[in-house]
Each structure stands twice: as structure tokens, then as C-alpha cells.
Amino acid sequence: MKEKKAKKNQTTVRMNLLFVSVFFLFSMLILRLGVVQIVKGSQYEAEVSRTENVKSDNGNPPRGKIYDRYRNVIVDNVPMNAITYTSTQSTKSKEMLEVAENLSKLIDIDEKVIESINPRDKQDYWLLRNKEKAAELVTKDELAKLEANEEMDEDERNKKAYEMQLDRIPKDELKAFTNEELKVLAIFRQFNTGYALTPKIVKNKNVSDEEMARVSENLSSLPGVNVTTDWERKYVQDSTLRSILGKVSTTEQGIPTELVDDFKSKGYAMNDRVGTSYFESEYESLLKGKKEEIEHITKNGSVIDSQMIKEGHSGKDVYLTIDLKLQKELETIVEEELSKQAAKRWESPYLDRAYLIMMNPYTGEILSMVGKKYGHDKDGNVELQDDALGTFTSEYGVGSAVKGATVLTGYMTDSLAIGESLLDEAIQIKDTPVKRSWFNQSRGAMYMTDKQALEWSSNAYMWKTAFKVAGVTYQKDQPMNIKRETFDTFRNHFKQFGLGVKTEIDLPGEADGLQGSEYKPGNLMDFAIGQYDTYTPMQLAQYVSTIANGGYRMQPHIMKEIREPNYESEKVGSLLYEHESKVLNRLDASEEEIHSVQQGFYRVAHGANGTANNFANAPYDAAAKSGTAEAFYYAPERGKNLETYNTTLVGYAPYSHPEVSFAVVLPASHQDKDPYVNKTIAKRAMDKYFELKKEYEKKGYYSESTDKEVIETDE
Known part of the structure; x- marks a missing residue:
């Protein structure tokens, strides 16, 4: 009995201890819950409901359009159909791969895109698809x-x-990837x-349209995929x-590798389309569109709401100084x-290109810049191709066209006086070949003034002018x-x-010409008649414009003005910027x-002995200067330079009030007999x-900065 009673007491004690422990634990739990709910409730509630605001730039706004001076x-x-993909911050590679596989069953992928897949793309894809083997x-x-x-x-x-x-x-x-797998990889790479x-x-x-329809019908099973409208650049x-x-660049090309750091610092995405060369590149900041700015409210990386902060818009429209019809x-x-002329191989075996520039001598506005040269198309066939680029990136010996300079x-060195007469005669410096003007052999020695020397294109007058600048006196068969x-x-x-220095045209890649490296008397003589240093066609145009306008070297430019995008087809956008003419320097010469x-x-x-008197009867009263330069043509098939001639012609009109200047350059124009293609x-x-000028005046065309309607020229 005593033992039973003792056991009962022990059980009672244990139960009491258990009860007290349970009570104590529940008390602690209740206390802890109180602390969580009352003391830190708001903190935990905020943590549970915490979200992030993330901004992104969306869309692919079109680039600005490019027009000529008359709004053409x-x-x-x-516009074109497009399929896009947008990932969130929490999207996993596995999820993207699944979407890519599903999308690959609905659209075709161009073979060229598949062929552009590089080895590294395949390696990354293989590791993603083969986790166990990769490990x-x-x-x-x-x-x-x-x-x-x-x-x-x-x-x-x-x-x-x-x-x-x-x-x-x-x-x-x-090497074992199938076509279908490569198709998935091409899509996944774009993702x-x-x-x-x-x-x-x-x-x-x-x-x-069938692809657009198939994708649209399956958007619910393609998270992140969307169908939209994109654009493609068209050179009309x-x-x-x-x-x-x-x-x-295309979306596949994105930002060129060498420009990635520069563009990314400006907020560009890697797959953004950017101007990669010349005008599209030079005016990238204006032509590029502005993407719409979206603010996303995210939670754990998933988007729960989005709202637009700023609307996107097309790039600015750029108007050129170019007259498209001209x-x-x-x-x-x-x-x-x-x-x-190129077809006459017996006269011009090496002639393969020609350049022509027209500009306003007072403003520097380039009205036309024509360059044509023979090249090969993608099939290897010979064709005439555009080489307007060569008007400011290639240089040539230009001959007597520079005699005005x-x-x-x-004059400017006080070595020559206006109207001064000098004897045009054969020039022979000791131990050098005889040099003479083109007419000296038949007419003999003759005195002529500066103006006559320009009209006749006297070499001897220019040589003697050079001697006077050098401070030396010519004596036959004596050293100098x-x-x-x-x-x-x-x-x-x-x-x-503008000769031998960049014209500062508003395009990249301009050449400044080449200088001869020897300093002999014969080299100076060659320099004085344009047969030593070389110049670009654009430099010739700037040079003759400087003479035409009374001595002001104007910066040539093709950008005329910047306007807001033209949303109404018959109206131009509001003016944002108009290019102001820039005087680079004035000649250190008097008006006289x-x-x-x-x-x-x-x-x-106009003169009877003028070397460009084919203009004599023109109603617009022109002034001009022709040039012929001994030159060399490199024949790759023969591995050597062959002698030839370049021909040039510069001028302007009307003589009393110039409104247009021009420069023509024909490298390797002929061998013996000059066909005068430059003059033609x-x-x-x-x-x-001047024919088009009359037509424009009759039709009421304009080129000043206005908000008038767009006027289309006849094609």
C-alpha cells in the first residue's frame, strides 16, 4: 500500500511539472506572438508587402527621316511585323528555354540567322541543356x-x-545539334x-501574317512574348x-563591338540599332528615337503593375542642303x-571615276555632291556605283585649276603686283629638263599679264611668280x-x-590631301601649277567658292536644319535648329x-584663248579655271604605276553675283589627246x-526655313 501511494504521489508531481511546463511554454508563445503582432507587427507587414519600383526603356521608336532642301x-x-520577348528580373534560363522551344514551333528562322550562331553560343547552350554531363x-x-x-x-x-x-x-x-535545336538556340540567343x-x-x-496569327493565338503559353510593329530603314x-x-545596324548586329562602351554609357541597350557610318553615325544623337519610359512595380522579381512615365517618340527629322532633283x-x-569616255579604251584606258560638286559660295551649302566609279556588284559584274564619299575622302593632282591661288x-606676299607682266618662256634650271607652257612650243616666248596668264593657263608665269615669292631670280641654265x-x-x-587642309565638312573621314616630301626647285615649280601636292574635290569646291565670294572660306555642310518629326504627311515639323553659315577665315588679300x-x-x-571658253555663250555668265595634271595610275594586274593625266575644272556663276560654284575632277581621264570630258x-x-532654277521659280519651290507644306518634285 505504501508503495502504491508513493507511486501515485510521483505521478501527481510529474503531471504537475508537465502542466507547469506546458503552461510556461504557452505563456512564452503567447508573449512572443504579442511581441510579433503588437511591437513588430507593422515591420513584418511592410516586409511582406515590400515591392520595388524598376524603370525601363521600352519600344523601338523609328529613327528620324532625312529630307532634301525641298522636303523630298x-x-x-x-513598318513591318515583329515578334518580341520581355523577361522579368526573376525569369530563369530554364523558363526562357521552354518559351524558346514553344516559339520555335510557331515561326520560321532565317538560315542566315542560324548560320550566324557562333561556337560560344553553342557551348553555352549545350551546358544549359546538359546539366548532368556538364557537372x-x-x-x-x-x-x-x-x-x-x-x-x-x-x-x-x-x-x-x-x-x-x-x-x-x-x-x-x-556538331550534333539538329536544325530544330539550332532554331531554338537562335531564338534563345535573342531572348x-x-x-x-x-x-x-x-x-x-x-x-x-500567318506567323503573327499563330503567335497571337498562343500568347497565353508564351510568357514574355508579344506581337507588335517594328520599322526598317529605307533609302528611298x-x-x-x-x-x-x-x-x-540591325537588331541582330546591335551596337558595333568597338563602340559598345561609348553607347552603353549613353543608355543604349546592346541590341539597339545605331548609325554605324557617315551621316547616320554623325547625326546619331538626333536621328535616334526616344523610347517610352515605363515604371514597373515588382515583387520578388515579378511584375505586379506597370505605368508609363514618359511617352516615346521618333527621332528628329534632318533636312539636307542637297537639292535631290539636281x-x-x-x-x-x-x-x-x-x-x-571609259568605253574609249584607246583614249582613256584607266578612267574609272568622276566627281562633281556644286555649292553655294556664300553659305557653304552643298547643293549636290556626285561621285561615280566603276566597281563590282555582289555577283562580280562591273557596274557604276555611287562614290559621293570620294568627293572628300580621295585626293588627286588637280593641275592648273589652282593657279588662282x-x-x-x-599678291599676298607682295611678290607680284596686279597687272604685272612677265615673260612666258621655256624654263631651264641647271641639270634639269626644260619646262614650258603648253603653247610655248608653237608660239614662242611672249609677255603676258596676270589675267592673261590665267586665261592662257601659262605655266611659266606661275613658275616665275614662285621664284619671286622665293626671292630668287631666274637665269637660264643656272642653279637655283x-x-x-x-x-x-x-x-x-x-x-x-582650303587647299591642303580639311574643309571641315560636317561628315566624318575627311582627307586633307598629300604633301610632296622633296624641296627641289623643280618641286616648287610643280607645286605652283598644281602638280605636286594633292587635293580633294571638296577642297577644290571650297577654293573656288572662296574666290567667288570675295575671299571668305566657308565651311561646306550638308545638314541644313533639324525639325520635330513630321506627323502630318503634308506638313513639316516645327524648327529646332538651323545651320548657320560659318566663315573659317578670310584671305589675307585686298578686294582689288x-x-x-x-x-x-x-x-x-569668255576669252578667245580661254581654256574653258565653252561657257562663252552661256546666259548665266560664268567664270572658271581648268586644270590638267600629270599623274600615275596604279595597275594592280601589272604591279606598277602607269603615267596618265587628271583633268579638272572649277568655276562659278553668275560672275557678278555668284550663287553657285562647282568643281569637276576626272582622275586618269586620258593618255595623249584630252577629250575635255571635264568641260562637257x-x-x-x-x-x-539654271534650267531647274527657272522651273523652281515657276512652280514656287522654296528652301528657306518655313512651316509651309511639303512640295514634291517630279521624279
């Missing part, structure tokens, strides 16, 4: 060594392990361009000015005359000491005209000295300019 479209945008490519010991390396952080260890996996993927595995929450173009070329005028307009008419003239250098400083004097004065050379140029076009092209071009 030169570069446009063409076996790096041993546990190798991983342990990486873990033991205290000099590497975790990211560096993971990167090293991944690189080891990439290097060890069996080559035959990478991974750009940023999260920003739409990426998956396909925007040749997207059929085919090859016209094509070489200077430049290019825009440009195309002059292109036709150059093509006709170039092809006609030589005479003015004589020409200091190097004389070359510097001439070059510095020629630069005042400049006028004297102008008179000489007038006699070239120049005359036809100027005739066409």
Missing part, C-alpha cells in the same frame, strides 16, 4: 582546389569552373540580348548619295559622260637655291583657300587683288542648274 524624302522608315566535366578534386584558393572570391571560382566546362565540351557534341523588362526583337524581317532614292548616308540630274550627266599668293621655307609659305597661303583673279577666271570662260560635264551641269 531621302531616307524613310518602313562531370570538372572533377571534385578540381572544385576542391578552387574552393581552397583564398585569392579568388566565389564569383571568380564559378567563372573559372564554367570556363573549364566550356573547354571540355566534346567537339562532336557541338538574352538587352535588359530585363525591356522588349527584345526576336524576329522582325519577313514575319508573315536607291544608290543616290548612298555612300555618304551611311548605315544603321543631284539626280547631275548623277545622270556624270554617268553618261563617264561611261561614254598661286597668283593670289604672289630654293629654301624649304618657300614651300611652307605657299602651303600656308593655299590653306587660306581678289577681283583681279576673278577677272582672270572670267577671261578663262561642267557645262551640262551648269546648264541643268
Whole structure:
């Protein structure tokens, strides 16, 4: 009995202890719940409901259009179907891969896109698709060594392990991808361009209506995929000015590798389309559209709401100084005359290109810049191609066209007086060949003034002017000491005209010409008649414009104005910026000295002995200066330079109040007999300019900055 009673007491004690413990634990739990709910309730509630606001730039706004001075479209945008993909911050690679597989069953992928898949793309894709095999490519010991390396952080260890996996993927595995797998990879690769929450173009070329319909019907099973409208850059005028307009990258190309850092610092995405060359590149900041700015409210990486902060818009419209109709008419003239003469292989075996520039001498506005040269199409066939680019990136010996600068250098250095007479005679410096003017052999020695020297294109007058600048006196068959400083004097004065220095045209890649490297008396003589240093066609145009306008070197430019996008087809957008004419420098010459050379140029076009007197009866009263330069043509098939001649012609009109200047350059124009193609092209071009001027005045065309309606020229 006593034992039973003792056991009962022990049980009672244990039950009491258990009860007290349970009571104590519940009390603690209730207390803890109280603290959580009352003291820290608001903190935990905020944590549960915490979200993030994330901004993104969405859409693919069209680039600005490019127009000519009369509001005719030169570069446009063409709408096209597009399929896009947008990932969130929490989207996993596995999820993206699943969407890519489903999408691949609904759309076609161009073979060229598949062919563009590089080895690294295939390696990354293989590792993603073969997790278990990938893990076996790096041993546990190798991983342990990486873990033991205290000099590497975790990211560096993971990167090293991944690189080891990439290097060890069996080559035959990478070659075993099927067409369907490569198709999925091409889509998956596009998914991974750009940023999260920003739409990426998956396909925007040749997207059929059937593909758009199939994808639209299955959007519920394709998270992140959308169908929309995109754009493609269209160069409306085919090859016209094509070489200077430049290019825009595709979504597949995105930002060129060498420009990634620069563009990313400006907020561009890797797959953004950007101008990659010339005009499209030079004015990228204006032509690019502004994406719409979206603010996303996210929770754990998933988007729960989105709202637009700023609307997107097209890029700014750019209006050029170019007269499109004039440009195309002059292109036709150059093509006709170039092809006609190039066909005469017995006269012009090396002639393969021609250049023609027209500009306003007072403003520097380029009205046309024509360049044509023979090249090969993609099939290897010979064809005439646009080379407007060559008007400011290629340089040539230009001959007597620069004699106006030589005479003015004589004036500006006080070495030559206006109206001064010098004897045109054969020049022979000791131990050098005899040099003479083209007419000296038949007419003999004769005195002539500066104006006559320009009209006749006297070489001897220019040589003697150069001697006077050098401070030496010519004596037949005697040596002559020409200091190097004389070359510097001439070059510095020629630069005042734009010869031998960049014209500062508003396009990249301009050449500034080549300088001869020897400083002998014969070299100075060659320099004075344009047969030593080389110049670009654009430099010639700037040079003759400087003479035409009374001595002001104007910056040539093709950008006229910037306007807001044109949303009404018959109206121009509001004016944002208008290019102001820029004077780069003024000649260090008096009005009388400049006028004297102008008179000489007038006699070239009107005098009985003028070398460009095919303009004599023109109603627009032109002034001009022709040039012929001994040159060399490199024949790759023969591996050597062959002697030839370049011909040039510069001028302006009307003589008393110039409104247009021009420069014509024909490299390797002929061998023996000059066919005067330079003069034919120049005359036809100027005739066409004044013909169109009358037509424009009759139809009421305008080119000033206004908000009037767009006027279309006849094609």
C-alpha cells in the first residue's frame, strides 16, 4: 500500500511539472506572438508587402527621316511585323528555354540567322541543356582546389569552373545539334540580348501574317512574348548619295563591338540599332528615337503593375542642303559622260571615276555632291556605283585649276603686283629638263599679264611668280637655291583657300590631301601649277567658292536644319535648329587683288584663248579655271604605276553675283589627246542648274526655313 501511494504521489508531481511546463511554454508563445503582432507587427507587414519600383526603356521608336532642301524624302522608315520577348528580373534560363522551344514551333528562322550562331553560343547552350554531363566535366578534386584558393572570391571560382566546362565540351557534341535545336538556340540567343523588362526583337524581317496569327493565338503559353510593329530603314532614292548616308545596324548586329562602351554609357541597350557610318553615325544623337519610359512595380522579381512615365517618340527629322532633283540630274550627266569616255579604251584606258560638286559660295551649302566609279556588284559584274564619299575622302593632282591661288599668293606676299607682266618662256634650271607652257612650243616666248596668264593657263608665269615669292631670280641654265621655307609659305597661303587642309565638312573621314616630301626647285615649280601636292574635290569646291565670294572660306555642310518629326504627311515639323553659315577665315588679300583673279577666271570662260571658253555663250555668265595634271595610275594586274593625266575644272556663276560654284575632277581621264570630258560635264551641269532654277521659280519651290507644306518634285 505504501508503495502504491508513493507511486501515485510521483505521478501527481510529474503531471504537475508537465502542466507547469506546458503552461510556461504557452505563456512564452503567447508573449512572443504579442511581441510579433503588437511591437513588430507593422515591420513584418511592410516586409511582406515590400515591392520595388524598376524603370525601363521600352519600344523601338523609328529613327528620324532625312529630307532634301525641298522636303523630298531621302531616307524613310518602313513598318513591318515583329515578334518580341520581355523577361522579368526573376525569369530563369530554364523558363526562357521552354518559351524558346514553344516559339520555335510557331515561326520560321532565317538560315542566315542560324548560320550566324557562333561556337560560344553553342557551348553555352549545350551546358544549359546538359546539366548532368556538364557537372562531370570538372572533377571534385578540381572544385576542391578552387574552393581552397583564398585569392579568388566565389564569383571568380564559378567563372573559372564554367570556363573549364566550356573547354571540355566534346567537339562532336557541338556538331550534333539538329536544325530544330539550332532554331531554338537562335531564338534563345535573342531572348538574352538587352535588359530585363525591356522588349527584345526576336524576329522582325519577313514575319508573315500567318506567323503573327499563330503567335497571337498562343500568347497565353508564351510568357514574355508579344506581337507588335517594328520599322526598317529605307533609302528611298536607291544608290543616290548612298555612300555618304551611311548605315544603321540591325537588331541582330546591335551596337558595333568597338563602340559598345561609348553607347552603353549613353543608355543604349546592346541590341539597339545605331548609325554605324557617315551621316547616320554623325547625326546619331538626333536621328535616334526616344523610347517610352515605363515604371514597373515588382515583387520578388515579378511584375505586379506597370505605368508609363514618359511617352516615346521618333527621332528628329534632318533636312539636307542637297537639292535631290539636281543631284539626280547631275548623277545622270556624270554617268553618261563617264561611261561614254571609259568605253574609249584607246583614249582613256584607266578612267574609272568622276566627281562633281556644286555649292553655294556664300553659305557653304552643298547643293549636290556626285561621285561615280566603276566597281563590282555582289555577283562580280562591273557596274557604276555611287562614290559621293570620294568627293572628300580621295585626293588627286588637280593641275592648273589652282593657279588662282598661286597668283593670289604672289599678291599676298607682295611678290607680284596686279597687272604685272612677265615673260612666258621655256624654263631651264641647271641639270634639269626644260619646262614650258603648253603653247610655248608653237608660239614662242611672249609677255603676258596676270589675267592673261590665267586665261592662257601659262605655266611659266606661275613658275616665275614662285621664284619671286622665293626671292630668287631666274637665269637660264643656272642653279637655283630654293629654301624649304618657300614651300611652307605657299602651303600656308593655299590653306587660306582650303587647299591642303580639311574643309571641315560636317561628315566624318575627311582627307586633307598629300604633301610632296622633296624641296627641289623643280618641286616648287610643280607645286605652283598644281602638280605636286594633292587635293580633294571638296577642297577644290571650297577654293573656288572662296574666290567667288570675295575671299571668305566657308565651311561646306550638308545638314541644313533639324525639325520635330513630321506627323502630318503634308506638313513639316516645327524648327529646332538651323545651320548657320560659318566663315573659317578670310584671305589675307585686298578686294582689288581678289577681283583681279576673278577677272582672270572670267577671261578663262569668255576669252578667245580661254581654256574653258565653252561657257562663252552661256546666259548665266560664268567664270572658271581648268586644270590638267600629270599623274600615275596604279595597275594592280601589272604591279606598277602607269603615267596618265587628271583633268579638272572649277568655276562659278553668275560672275557678278555668284550663287553657285562647282568643281569637276576626272582622275586618269586620258593618255595623249584630252577629250575635255571635264568641260562637257561642267557645262551640262551648269546648264541643268539654271534650267531647274527657272522651273523652281515657276512652280514656287522654296528652301528657306518655313512651316509651309511639303512640295514634291517630279521624279
